[in-house]
Amino acid sequence: SQQGEEDPQALSIQEGENATMNCSYKTSINNLQWYRQNSGRGLVHLILIRSNEREKHSGRLRVTLDTSKKSSSLLITASRAADTASYFCATPGGSYIPTFGRGTSLIVHP
C-alpha cells in the first residue's frame, strides 16, 4: 500500500528557478528515498536519507527529513529543462521494500 504522498502533484517553473516538492508519510521509517522518472522510462535513484539524518546534498539536489513531522522535501536548485520528470518519494513498506508515493510531475520551461 502507498505510504508517501507527494505535494504538489504538479509543478511548472522556469529554467533557473528552484523547485521544491514535499513528501509526507504515515508510519515511522528508517529511511526515505527519492527517485526520478523521465516520461515512460525507468526510475533513477536520486538520494537515500536515513532516519538519523536531517539533510543530504547531491549536486543541485537537497533533501531534508523531519521525522517528527513525518515529512521530507526535495529541493532542486537552478533547475534545467532536463530536470523535467516525475519525482517519487519511496518509504519502506512490507518487508521494507520501497513503496512509492503518487509523485510530483515537474515541468521546467526553457
Add this chain to the structure above:
Amino acid sequence: DTEVTQTPKHLVMGMTNKKSLKCEQHMGHRAMYWYKQKAKKPPELMFVYSYEKLSINESVPSRFSPECPNSSLLNLHLHALQPEDSALYLCASSQREGLAAYEQYFGPGTRLTVT
C-alpha cells in the same frame, strides 16, 4: 556495469497469446523486482525474488508467472492477459532485500499493450 536491461521495449499481444518479459543485471544484486506502472500512477510492486527464491507475491493474478533462472536473470511469463493489464512493466534490482536500505536500480521498462 550499473545497468538493468529489459527486453522487449514494446510488446503488443492478444488475450490468448503467451509471451515473456526478460530482465538482466550483472551487478551481483541478489534481490530482483517486478513492478507494474499505469499512466500517471506510481509503480506497484508485483513480485520480489531474493537469492533466486520468490519472497513476495503481492496477490498478483496467476496469468502473471515470474521466474528467476539464476541470480542475473528475471522473467515474467504472461498468459491470457486482459486489456487492463496494459501498462509499463519495470524490473529493478538491489543488493539485498530487507531491513537495511538499498537503492533500487531500474530497467527502462517494457511497454505492454494487450488487445
